[in-house]
Amino acid sequence: MMPIWTKSGEKRAVTLLKVQDCHVLRYVSKEESGGKTAKLLVGGKNVSPFSKPESAHEIFKEAGVPRKQKVTTFNVTEDAIIKPGTPLYAAHFRPGQFVDVTAKTIGKGFQGVVKRWGFKGQPASHGQTKTHRRPGAISTNKAAKVYRGKKMPGKMGNIYRTSFGLKVWRINTKHDIIYVNGSVPGHTNCLVKVRDSKLPTYKDCNKNPPFPTFFADGDEELPEDLFDKEIFQFTDSSVTFA
């Protein structure tokens, strides 16, 4: 995470996400998947092919791509289908867009009820016998049972969670890095899925995005860094208020 400053001198924190060897692996049509839209399988970071059996390599062989560590699905409309095997770059996103970022949260292991669910526990003194971080009562007398989903101690973290509506401040096309506002679930260097935001406030935010994606072999020559309009670029001189 890194600080960036806006043109009015306010500081924002930003997370850096690297797009590392992303390729489209397979196109699954609407009828085949049985859902409402077509799906595209996309694979992430490259990994050694020797730790999995040959049967697991089929998808990658069809697309002509080395084995990927993670394969995710994206629900796509019919006009945004991409041929399997095309690489995806950070320039697919543009500054000023809003994205949702999904990742597995940091695993905390087996945790008690105070840390896991934020229960208050019991006081430290005034006669409490061996009861300082326990859940207390778990149900009422009339219910005569414990309801399903009762908050109790258990394994915490290491589940998929999403941060919604994060603004993209800057894109580095040379190293394929997306600078996304705020924090993102997961530990440093973990795998992350970045999608266009589904929030209704940001429905009309994308003005002329690269559609269906940014193709590197096209005619467009993008500069090394793409900045948002609001961001303070270090090539400018210090901020002054008129």
Added chain:
Amino acid sequence: RVSSDGKPPKFQPPPKPVIIDRKTQKEERRFLSPEFIPPRGRTDPLKYYLERKDMIQRRKVFNIPEFYVGSVLAVTTADPYASDKSKRFVGICIQRGGKGLGATFVLRNVIEDQGVEICYELYSPRIQAIEVLKLEKRLDENLMYLRDALPEYSTFDVNMKPVPRMDHEDIPVNKLQVRMKPKPWSKRWERPKYNIKGIKFELPEHKMKAAQKWSQPWLEFDMLREYDTSKIEEKIRKELSKELEK
């Protein structure tokens, strides 16, 4: 000269000239700002490389002078609510923290009997000028104990003139030992954990001995805490000099 056994005196060759290359010596000793050195961790070095690029870009446009903890600085920042739209603060640097773009430094001064500390971000675009009025080092890296010292040690004239200094001189180390206000202090500065050399402790002997109870003499031998930055510093210095000359 009289020879020892009648033969002519042995030929003594003149001493070889010792060439001191002042330029390379200066380059080796050149100051590297502490926020460039990346902390130990599992982050990708690419992240630090990109941050350093941004820092170098800012330094090309805006001059961030060399300064240490203990030097007196004057900082002008942009302020939308001031009449001149800018604010100037003079103070002694008591702490330099943070790494990368978020590097900060805290300036302390006593204005009209009120101690004021302001924490500035080195790379914030609001800062319009940083002047070093007096460049010097102190005996410690962290002067937070000035809060519990007598106010005369933290007062600096707001209209102080910059102290002239020659380029080739070494940075002077001010071996001032500061006198403290009576206890209680905000932190127990006599304890060996803070390792403060710049205070003239006027505490009784038994109190100083009792404070040594909290010493951890094994810490200096702990190998897991060692972080040798010499090679990293070399690389970063070369990178910096290359980029700044462009």
